[in-house]
Amino acid sequence: MSFFPGTDPQAGDRFACDAIENLIIPRSSDIGGFAVRRALxxxxxxxxxxxxxxxxxGPALLRAGEALDVKPHPHIGLSTVTYLFDGEIKHRDSLGTELVIRPGDINLMTAGRGIVHSERTPENLRGRPLSVSGLQTWLALPDDREEIDPAFSHTGFEAMxxxxxxxxxxxxxxxxFAGLSSPxxxxxxxxxxxxxxxxxxRFPFPAAHExxxxxxxxxxxNVAGDGFAADQLLVFRPGDEITLEAGPQGCHLMLVGGAALNSKRYIWWNFVSSSxxxxxxxxxxxxxGxxxxxxxxxxxxxPLPNM
Structure with a gap:
């Protein structure tokens, strides 16, 4: 989740593929009864x-009587991105937003100079088993946008x-990507x-992004003859044309990337800043308060952690 007191991932083993700059194997932590793997x-x-x-x-199954309850916590200098494959999460924030995110939708919450939010199992789903599976990512804001006013954007599955x-x-x-543009x-x-x-x-992953x-x-x-299993992050060298090839059972991937930031970012708890x-x-x-x-x-x- 966007609040995650886990440890950093471990470095992966060496590999033969020259196109891969880093191989990262996330370290798993337990959050409220289900596993969370951090890659970055x-x-x-x-x-x-x-x-x-x-x-x-996840993926995980919360038993009857269990629920996801991430209490209100703050962010600065970033946008949080919540994307679910299974389950539902109720988002509330200090802008007054109250919305349930469902599989395939995107919640993008921009903290800017500061925002507070909570993430919980919706009331109507409590008291029965609930499967949860998804991704929580943060986007560091560019230098000139770190202190903008906070904002929230929800985009439904059908709009992508x-x-x-x-x-x-x-x-x-x-x-x-591939001639298509997300809103x-x-x-x-x-x-x-x-x-x-x-x-x-086989599917091309062009070098269009830095x-x-x-x-x-x-x-x-499979990438350039090397095989990689689930729950690994492969970071490619800039400029190389990459071909992604699924194994004999197929594969499900998230492609990630974009422009590098112009300056260093510091991260402490839920705060990200160039300062x-x-x-x-x-x-x-x-x-x-x-x-x-x-x-x-x-x-x-x-509460503010003592670390």
Whole structure:
């Protein structure tokens, strides 16, 4: 989830494929009864394009009586992106937004100078088993947008352009790919594509974006003769033309990338900034209650961690 007190991933094994700059094997942590795997940031790689945080949630089954309850917590300097494959999550934020995200939809919440939000199992689904599977990512904002006013954008599944090409299917979730453009608003070149390949299907991943990676959600992916299993992040060298080839069972992938940022980013807890001083200011603002509250979810909050 967007609040995740886990540790960084471990570095992967060495590999033969020269086209791959980094191989990252996420480290798994338990959040409320289901596994979350973090691929970014890692010891090897802090960002891919604007993506500074990449978490794989589940797949998992919450038993009857269990629920997802991420209490109100703050963000600065980033946009959170929530994308589900299964389950539902109710989002509330300090702008007054209250909305349930469902599989295939995108919630993009831009923190800018500061926002607070919570993520919980909807009331109508509590008390019965609930499957949860999806991705939570953060996009670091460009230098000139770090302190913009907070905003929220929801885009439904049906609005995202579909990929349908002889054994390749999916959606362009954010950005431009294969001649298709997503309507999701972002502030810099960003690529986020949900792609499924049939067994042995080959598909090009052009070098149109400055930085690119693939997260393998299921199945096996072959790149230049090397095979890679699920729950690995492959970061490709800039400029190389890549061909993605599915293994004998097919594969499900997320294509990730975009333009590199112009300056270094610091990340502490839920705060991202090009300035250490700005993060210290945000810590003090949360500690002293100067962030806005979340209407309808005012009774609880996540305290500032001691780390």
């Amino acid at each position: 940031p890692s010891r090897q790689r802090r960002l891919v394009g604007p993506f500074i945080f990449f978490d794989r949630m 352009p579909a990929i349908d090409s002889d054994g390749a299917s999916g959606r362009v979730v954010i950005g431009n 999701v608003p972002v502030f810099t070149d960003t690529l986020y594509v949900d792609l499924r390949l049939a067994p042995a299907r 930085e690119r990676a693939v997260y393998i959600l299921s199945g096996e992916l 250490r001083d700005r993060i210290e200011k945000a810590k003090e603002e949360w500690r002293t 100067r962030f806005d509250i979340v209407p309808g979810d005012e009774e609880e909050f996540v």
